[in-house]
Amino acid sequence: MKKGKRIAVGFVISGILICLGLYNLSYKVNHEFPKVSVRQKSDKISHKEAKNRELYITCEVSKTWKEKGRGIGAQCDWTVVNNTKYDVKDWKIKMDMSYDGRIDSIWNVDYTEKGERITYIPRNDVEDMEHIEHGGHRTFGMVVKNEMKWELPNVKNIEIIGYKQLNLLELPAFWVLCLCAMIWLIFVVAYLYSCAKLQKANLRHLLDQEMIFQSIYTFTDFIDAKDTYTRGHSVRVATYAREIAKGLGLPQQDVDNIYYAGLLHDAGKIGIPDAILNKPGKLTEEERQIINAHTTNGVKMLRHFTVIDGIQETALTHHERFDGTGYPNGKKGKMIPLYGRIVCVADSYDAMASDRVYRKHLPEDKILEELRRNSGTQFDPEIVAVMIALIQTGRIKELDMEISAITIDE
Structure with a gap:
């Protein structure tokens, strides 16, 4: 997750x-258009120079005429050419013009004068004047008059400024x-x-888990129904075992698995005759052998139950002792599977804390005494320490109340 x-x-x-x-x-x-700025010395430019410039301007005097007296008038047509790979917008032209006359009229652009410096700006009311497509040009013109002498304007130091209009797709x-x-x-x-797909698989997994749990729980009821004195025993053992696994810091998968293993640890008792299982007196040796055989019988009954790890080994080994004197195989210490060692402690605690056909339950101090006395012989000391802590902190009583509440609801 x-x-x-x-x-x-x-x-x-x-x-x-x-x-x-x-x-x-x-x-x-x-x-944020990239700025392009080009300078040229005059309004005359060769074809070779023009090819190597991003922007350039040319001027053609289309006609001239005499003014009254000794003056002259002329029409100047300007062309601004865009040689870049991009469209250019918001262009303007600055030029130094040495001239004694005046601009009489002008079209397509506005202008401002500051000494000899004249700045030409495209007019907003002329369609597409501010925008020059790549490979295109724009023209503007003016009429200049010099009423004092026969002389046309001398243009120098031209600067053309524009901003490339980038094409996003390029x-x-x-x-x-x-x-x-x-x-x-x-x-x-x-x-x-x-x-x-995963959600669908998880849902299916949850349904499968619920089906497995319900099947296990139903089978557990059959087991506990064999002995009225131990009714609820499997659920309690499973709950205690799960809490011990948490106390040992085991992974969640092991915590879940050991709960299911605890529910089925006594599966082999289903085949024990009620007369022996509920006998109030001392068992004969033969009867004892039949009781002890519930571990091996449980493995046989659960041999096809392989979907959850630890189920079979727990049924087989939960009566093995840490010192090697248990049954059915006399395994010793860490040779006994962890699930079996945990369920052994949980099973023994519930046996001591529950009324049996042959005796009443033991008080808490006596149970603690028995757990300590058998630590290292019957029980794994590490697991006993966790179980004692659960008893002394009152966690076991909380679990018993939770189990009782579930039982009442059912």
Whole structure:
């Protein structure tokens, strides 16, 4: 679950970064235009020079005429050419013009004068004047008059300034981000599909687990029904064993498995005659052998129950002793499976804490005494320590109350 959340967060963060990248790129394309600035010395430029410039301007004097007296008038037609690979917008032209006359009229642009410096700016009311497509041009013109002498304007130091209007589709970064977005989308779809499949599988798994649990619980009721004095014994042992497993710090899978193993640890008792199982007096040796055989009989009954680990070995080994004197195989110490050692302690505690056909339950101090006395002989000392802690902290009583509440509800 935590891994799934981390993957989901990763998808969200990467998606946000891709969107921010596209937004940032789009913003730059639409608002932060790269500036282009070109200077030329005069309004005359050769064809070779023009090919190597991003922007250039030419001027053609289309006609001239005499003014009254000794003056002159002329019409000057200007052409601004865009040689860049991009459209150019918001262009303007600055030039130094040495001239004694005046601009009589002008079209397609406005102008401002500051000494010899004149700045021409495209007019807003002329369609597409501010915008020059790549490979295109714009023209403007003026009529100049010099009523004092026969002399045309001397133009020098021209600067053409514009801003490249980038095309988003022509930027490599845009396609890289689009590729990232496509890959991201594929991964998101695949992840969502996997999540849906996993959720369906998990639901099926939960249903299977519930079916297994109900089957185990039903079988446990059959086992406990054999002995009215030990009714609920399997549930209590399973609950104690689960709590011990938690105290030992075992993984959750082991905690769950040992609970199921505890429920079925006495499965072999289903085949013991009621007369022997509920006999109030001392058992004969033959009867004792029949009782002890419930461990091996349990393994036989559970031989096909392989879906949960530890079920069979717990049924077989929960009466083995830590010192090797238990049954059925006399295993010793750590040779006894962990589940068997845990259920051995839980089973013995419940036997001491419950009324039996042959005796009443033992008081808590006597149970603690027995657990300590048999630590290292009958019981694994490490497991006994956890069980004693559960008793002394009152956790066992809490568990008993929870079990009683469930029993009442049922």
